[in-house]
Amino acid sequence: MDLAEAFRNYEDKIVSQWVDYTLSSYKSSTFFKKGPDKFSNPVGGNTREALSKLYKLLTKNGDPQEFIAPLDQIMRIRSIQEFSASEAVAPIHAVKHITREILAKDSERKQFIADLYDFEFAVDLAVLAAFDLYMQCREQLYKVRIKEIKTGTHILTDSKCPSNLLKSDKDDPVNFPI
Amino acid sequence: MALAKLEQLSKSVVQGPSLATGAQPAKDWMDTPAIFKEGNFAYPAKVEKVEYLNSQDGLNFPNAREWSPDEDDWKLPDGWEKTILDGIKERLDKFRSLKIFMDCCVRCGACADKCHFFLGTGDPKNMPVLRAELLRSVYRNDFTLAGKLLGKMAGGREMTIGVLKEWFMYSYQCTECRRCSVFCPYGIDTAEVTMMLRELLHLVGVGINWILEPASNSNRTGNHMGLQPHTFKDNVDFLAEDVETLTGVKINHSFNRKGAEVLFITPSADVFAEPGLYTAMGYLALFEQIGLDYTWSTYASEGGNFGLFTNNELMKKLNAKMYAEAKRLGVKYIIGGECGHMWRVVHQYMDTMNGPADFMEVPKSPITGTVFENARSSKMIHISEFTADLIKHGKIKLDPSRNAHVMPTYHDSCNPARAMGLMDEPRYILDHVVPKWVEMPENTIREQTFCCGSGTGLNTDEIMELRMRAGLPRANAVKHVIDKHDVNMLSCVCAIDRATLTSLMDYWNPGCGVCGLSELVGNALVMDNEKRAMGYGADGTESELPDGLRTMV
Numbered sequence: 211m212d213l214a215e216a217f218r219n220y221e222d223k224i225v226s227q228w229v230d231y232t233l234s235s236y237k238s239s240t241f242f243k244k245g246p247d248k249f250s251n252p253v254g255g256n257t258r259e260a261l262s263k264l265y266k267l268l269t270k271n272g273d274p275q276e277f278i279a280p281l282d283q284i285m286r287i288r289s290i291q292e293f294s295a296s297e298a299v300a301p302i303h304a305v306k307h308i309t310r311e312i313l314a315k316d317s318e319r320k321q322f323i324a325d326l327y328d329f330e331f332a333v334d335l336a337v338l339a340a341f342d343l344y345m346q347c348r349e350q351l352y353k354v355r356i357k358e359i360k361t362g363t364h365i366l367t368d369s370k371c372p373s374n375l376l377k378s379d380k381d382d383p384v385n386f387p388i
Numbered sequence: 389m390a391l392a393k394l395e396q397l398s399k400s401v402v403q404g405p406s407l408a409t410g411a412q413p414a415k416d417w418m419d420t421p422a423i424f425k426e427g428n429f430a431y432p433a434k435v436e437k438v439e440y441l442n443s444q445d446g447l448n449f450p451n452a453r454e455w456s457p458d459e460d461d462w463k464l465p466d467g468w469e470k471t472i473l474d475g476i477k478e479r480l481d482k483f484r485s486l487k488i489f490m491d492c493c494v495r496c497g498a499c500a501d502k503c504h505f506f507l508g509t510g511d512p513k514n515m516p517v518l519r520a521e522l523l524r525s526v527y528r529n530d531f532t533l534a535g536k537l538l539g540k541m542a543g544g545r546e547m548t549i550g551v552l553k554e555w556f557m558y559s560y561q562c563t564e565c566r567r568c569s570v571f572c573p574y575g576i577d578t579a580e581v582t583m584m585l586r587e588l589l590h591l592v593g594v595g596i597n598w599i600l601e602p603a604s605n606s607n608r609t610g611n612h613m614g615l616q617p618h619t620f621k622d623n624v625d626f627l628a629e630d631v632e633t634l635t636g637v638k639i640n641h642s643f644n645r646k647g648a649e650v651l652f653i654t655p656s657a658d659v660f661a662e663p664g665l666y667t668a669m670g671y672l673a674l675f676e677q678i679g680l681d682y683t684w685s686t687y688a689s690e691g692g693n694f695g696l697f698t699n700n701e702l703m704k705k706l707n708a709k710m711y712a713e714a715k716r717l718g719v720k721y722i723i724g725g726e727c728g729h730m731w732r733v734v735h736q737y738m739d740t741m742n743g744p745a746d747f748m749e750v751p752k753s754p755i756t757g758t759v760f761e762n763a764r765s766s767k768m769i770h771i772s773e774f775t776a777d778l779i780k781h782g783k784i785k786l787d788p789s790r791n792a793h794v795m796p797t798y799h800d801s802c803n804p805a806r807a808m809g810l811m812d813e814p815r816y817i818l819d820h821v822v823p824k825w826v827e828m829p830e831n832t833i834r835e836q837t838f839c840c841g842s843g844t845g846l847n848t849d850e851i852m853e854l855r856m857r858a859g860l861p862r863a864n865a866v867k868h869v870i871d872k873h874d875v876n877m878l879s880c881v882c883a884i885d886r887a888t889l890t891s892l893m894d895y896w897n898p899g900c901g902v903c904g905l906s907e908l909v910g911n912a913l914v915m916d917n918e919k920r921a922m923g924y925g926a927d928g929t930e931s932e933l934p935d936g937l938r939t940m941v
Contacts, residue, residue: 237511238506238510250507252864307393311394353894358849
C-alpha cells in the first residue's frame, strides 16, 4: 500500500468534499450541489467536472501546464461572480486540508501524511495558476466592456450616432425639445 | 486539525456576511438587505430623459433628479410609500392576472432553479418564486386579511425603503425571459411580476438610463438610437450599396412609400450596429430577389419597444407607430424583422393595445399565395415565417455551400420562442441555408431556451459582470457544441441577442461569432444576374464572398 493507492481509494470522498466546500461559497448552494445536469446546473456541474479532473492531475505529479484547462473551467466562473480575489481562489487550497483530514482518520494510512509534500506543492502551483487565471479573466472582462463601447453596440443610447453630431444645444429650435 | 485550518481558510477571506461561510444564509431573506456597489446596478436615468418622458401626454415619469443607487438617500418624493401602495391597488384592480399571480403561488419551488440569474449568481432572491415574493410580501401585508391581522407571521411586510431598494435590485436582475413560467404548474408569469415591479418603481422616479433613453429616443425620432429620418435612410442606403458591391445586384428599396403592399419594420440596431447590419443586408437581398413590393419607414423605424420594460402606457405609445404608419401608407400588412421583445409586444399586446387593425388585410405572401392565418388579427408576420414559406414552396434558390465557412448552432431567442412559439421555422430555414448545423442540449433550447442574460434593457456595459453571470447557462451550452462539433457561429433571431451574445461569447467562448438568421439566408441566396465579388478568406486564398455578406472587398 502506498500514497498513490490511498489517493485512488479516497478519490471520490476527497473530490466530493472538495466540491461541497467550493459550492458552499454560494449564498444558496443546495441546488448547485444536487443538480445533476451540467446544462441545467452550470456552476455545480462545471465545478464538479473541473475539480475531478484537477484532483487526478494533482495526485499523479502531472505537468502543471495541464492544470490550466480544469482551473480555467472553474476560475472563469468565479472571476465574474461576487467574490473577492481571495474568495474566488480559496477553494483550490481546500483540497490540502480535506486530504489530510481524511487520511488522518484512517489508521492504516495516516502515516502517508508525511509524504504529502509533492501533492501539496502541486496544489500550491495550482493556486498560483488560479490567481493568474483570475486576473486574465478580469482583464478579459474589461476588454469585452471596452470592445462593446468601441464597436458601437452601446449605440442604443449614446452619442456616437451620426445624427447626434447635428445637435447643437437644447435651445436650438431646429432640435427636438430635450 | 486540518479541518480547523479549512474553517480558518473560509473565514480569513470572508468579506461579506454570507459568502464562503457555509451553505445556509445566516439570516432570513427579509433581513438581508440589498447592497449596491459599482458593477451590480445599471445607472439611473438622466434627468432630461425623465423630464422629457414626463412631459408627454398620457405618460407619467415623475421625480426627475440626480441620484444614485449606491447612495443612502434615493431622494424619493414625500409620501412615496402611499404612492406605491396606491399603485399596487390600481394594478390589482386593472390587471386580473396580477391578482391571481399574487394569490395562487403555492411555493412549490418548480421555478426556483430555472432562472439564469439564479444559476449564475446563487443568490436566492433570484429564484423567481422569491423575486415575486418581494412584491407578494407587501401585497399580503396591505391587501389580504391574513396579512393585515398577522403581518410577518403571514408572510407580510411593510413597504419600506429597504423593500424598495430590493425591488430595484431584483427587478433589474430579471430579463423577463419567462423560462420560469414554463415550469410553473399554475402558469404564473413571473415576467409580469417583474413588469409590475418596474412600473411601480417608475411611479416614484426609480428607473435606469439604458431603458429610458432609448425609450425617449424612440418616442422622439422613431428609433432607439435617436437617428433622425435622413440618417436612418442614409444607413439603409449604405447597406444596400454594400449588398450591390458584394453581389453585383442593385437593390431597389424605398422609404415611406404610399401604396406599397408591405411595410417592413425591424429593430434599428439592424441598420446600425454590427453584426446586425449583415442581417439587414440579408433582408435587402432577399426582398430584392423575390421582387417584394415593400417599403421601409423612417417614422416606424424601430421594431424594438423599450416601453415594454417601463410601463404599460409607454409600451402602448411606442407601439402605436406601427399601425399608425401602416394606415398612413395604406399597406396591406406588416412584415417584422428579427427582434426579440418586439414580438412579445406584437404577438401578445399590440392588437389589444392599438388594434383592431381592420384597415389592413390578412397577410398573404404575394410569391407563394400562402395566407398567414396565425396573423389574421395582428396583420403582422415574422420574417422567418415569410422566408420559411418561400423555401417550402421552392421560390428562392439557395446554395448552402456558400455558408461553408460557418458551423452554426441556433439560439432560440426568448421572446420569439416562448412568447410567440417561433421554434420550427428558423430551424427549417437553417436546414436549407447551411451545409450543417447542430442543436445545443435539449434542456437549453426551444421553450427551455436560456436567455442571453442582457435582455429587457440590461444590455448596458456598467453591469458587464452581472451580464456574464446571467449569460453563463447559455454560454455553457454553446461551449459544449463548440467542444463537440466545432461550432463557430451562434445564430439567433433577436437584435439584442446579436449585440449581447457577441460580448457573452467574447468572454466565455472567444472565437465564436454571432449572426442573425437572415444573414445566413442572404449568404446562401442565389440572385438573378448576380456577379459576386472576390475576397480573401481566413486561409488567405481568394474566392467568391468567402465570408458571405461579411466579406471585405
